[in-house]
Amino acid sequence: MIPNPIAIASANEAKKNLVSGAPLRDLSITGLLIIEPDEPWEKVVVIENCIIENFNCIMVVFKKQVTIRNSHVKAASFHFCYFTGGLIIENCVFDEYLDFNAGGHNLKGNFVTFNNNHFFGFVNFFDCWYNGEIVVKNNVFEKGTNILSKNLLVSFDIPIIIHDNLGELDIESECRIE
Template sequence: MTNNPIDTISANEAKKNISSGIPLRNVFITGTLNIENGSEWDKEMIIENCIIENLVCISIQFNKQVTIKNTHIKAASFDFCYFIGGLIIDSCQFDEYLDFNAGGHNSKGNFIIINGNHFRGFVNFFDCWFNGEISVNNNLFESGTNILSKTLWVSFDVPIVAQNNIGDLSIESECKSENI
């Protein structure tokens, strides 16, 4: 992953751009980029080669594909987000705990692809339901994840493809225990 943002913009400016359907590329985004919580999002969202201080998406139904590539995200949350149009997270770094709690819900034919990322904090998939294909490959989960938990209501209508990952993918809690 190499990201060398050219410009610095505020979270407010980034929100205006992305709300207008303009991809975020090659920018350092300061502050908290809060994507219209509790809404239905009908635009494709593209974030590439960025650094983001804080990305907050809570209770959003993304009807079009969300793509995050080659981006360093210091803090983020995707609680209760439905990725109906699919989700691609590729070659990114996340520094802190990342929550996808009670989300997923990609439509058949709209893939969720999590590939080649570095997750420094725990990644929570508690109560996620994946209706379409999902692949989780070539990632480093430093603090683990519960995506393959047997007891935390992570459901797959199509079997998950999870290959060549480093870290525990079967943690049976919503956070990494110090004893694990």
């Protein structure tokens, strides 16, 4: 899926929409869209058919579901983010290294799903703990991932459902050494 946004929004305008609980749809978002770790995020996050220049969330607890669908994300980081309400990333392209380090923590019944995405950079799951269901299917990991690492503290309370992915899934590092 190639997003086809119909409007341009600054990162500040996009953040105002998210803070108000409005979805981000059909937008080309310029600049750094950042969600700060002020307090638990109590709103549903929906991002669909967008192109995002840079999306950065550090130490955010998302109490409601986060959905990123049919979007192109040039740069992003979800360092230390807890997705207690679940996370869906579907039909997306990520251009660079993507970090979920020390995150996860979805509650039972709140799925984390990576479906039909293309990751051009390494995807880091070091020290992630998934309390609920996680599904990883039909993705391309160009530079690999450590989601199935045996030594990097990636843990699953419920066995991971993982199939039909391309790329190395068990790299024992936080990046691909070339």
